[in-house]
Amino acid sequence: MGNICTIINGKFSWIEVKKSSKWIKTYPLYINRLVGNLSGFTLVICSARDLIDIIPNEYIKEDGGEIYTVLEDRYSENFNLLEQTNKQKEMLLLKEKEITVFSICPTYSCNMACKYCFESGYNTKKDIISDYNLSRVFNSIENDIGLLRRDNKSHNIRIELFGGEPLQSSTFSVVEKVFYFARKMGCDISIVTNGFALKEYLKLFLLFKSSIAEITVTLDGPENIHNDMRQSKNRKDNPFKVISDNVDLFLKLDFPINIATNMNKSNIEYLDVLFQYYNDMGWVNYNNFSSVIGRVYNRMSKGDDKSLLDEVDILTHIIGIFGESDFPKWLRLGFLKTIEHLSKKMNLSFGQNEYGRFPLEYCWSSSEIISGYYVDPKLNTYRCTCTVGLERYSLGNIRDVNSKSYRYANEWSGNKLFNDYKCRNCNIGGYCCGGCVLEREAKGEKFCDNERNIFKKFVKTIVLPRVYENVRLC
Structure with missing residues (x-):
């Protein structure tokens, strides 16, 4: 037996795991050899099984482009992932x-x-x-x-x-x-x-x-920002004023109002101003008020849209507004995709629950x-x-x-992780799961590169700083 540190709901916990006497080939893993006070340990992320572990270096090795481990029950490619996934789906169907x-x-x-x-x-x-x-x-x-x-x-x-x-x-x-x-x-x-x-x-x-x-x-920012991003075809209109007055009226009449805000570089710096507006209007005090933060996409674009933000950009900005513990109950996230499961592991998903999204699927569209x-x-x-x-x-x-x-x-239909060779052999395959159908068509291999870069950015800016701060306290 051996000890490793794992992350669940933002908590770092030491657990005892079974060690094998032989080296066993693993699922594709993301590994990062740690330094400093954690020299001698490796960060291991197994997307297929949604695991974030910190393990002794001697429990894992690379050889000829393959990764091997002595933790057979943790990362072994012999683990029946399809059987586990089907069981998780059955549980989800009973729960939701x-x-x-x-x-x-x-x-x-x-x-x-x-x-x-x-x-x-x-x-x-x-x-x-x-x-x-x-x-x-x-x-x-x-x-x-x-x-x-x-x-x-x-x-x-x-x-x-x-x-x-x-x-x-x-x-x-x-x-x-x-x-x-x-x-x-x-x-x-x-x-x-x-x-x-x-x-x-x-x-x-x-x-x-x-x-x-x-x-x-939809309200995409305070008045000047919203009216620039979402212009009326009648340029004499003030969309923000009209929509805001309508929202106020309908909230007072007890209609369930959900305000969606779609983020890109044009409005990200005004998000706290918009939230303050909700507070000043008294909307946050209504039980029938809620708000969701989305992301502006350009799924069919073959090139790079310089106005877009990625998931990590928006998440880190929101953490900057609220910290990690003062997130309001009326607000939730709706833009996490490849990093959603990682964010939940780190207790940073802030209410996002893409209802119906199955394990090892990119979004709800394939959900039963x-x-x-x-x-x-x-x-x-x-x-x-x-x-x-x-x-x-x-x-x-x-x-x-x-x-x-x-x-x-x-x-x-069909799970890319099981049906696509490239996805099966990708170390973020369990999180990306083949990604968006439209973006794969438009961007091809570039889409895969984008998703891997987002994952690495999340690890660098969110996971590693918390690992170095907390693991020595386990």
């Missing part, structure tokens, strides 16, 4: 309640001209869904709900409105029909909106208040816990938020799909 979300996109048109809108790069028509197509959407969803509730009468089902921008004067009748349909089917309603026309919809929302589970509105699809005015269906409007990623016409069809689509 399955939900089906049908997201209806009434139009790709929008009253804003946001600088980072991913849909603006897609060749989408701006027509509003016709009454005939909307009826076909309702028929398909109703049939699907019938099958779901035949198997489980209490199955959680939500109808969501997405866009484009779903809440416009021109889409009012569609939204009204969607609300009545959701009530007929006994489903909760959620809305993803820029928030500009909320007041116009107030009477309708009041009629369906008991069914509305969440209204997600969240089923469903997005459907657009042409009746094309999509699985991933970032693919809505990109027809080559369509699951097919709504007449040919159901809420679980994505499980049979190549993009959203």
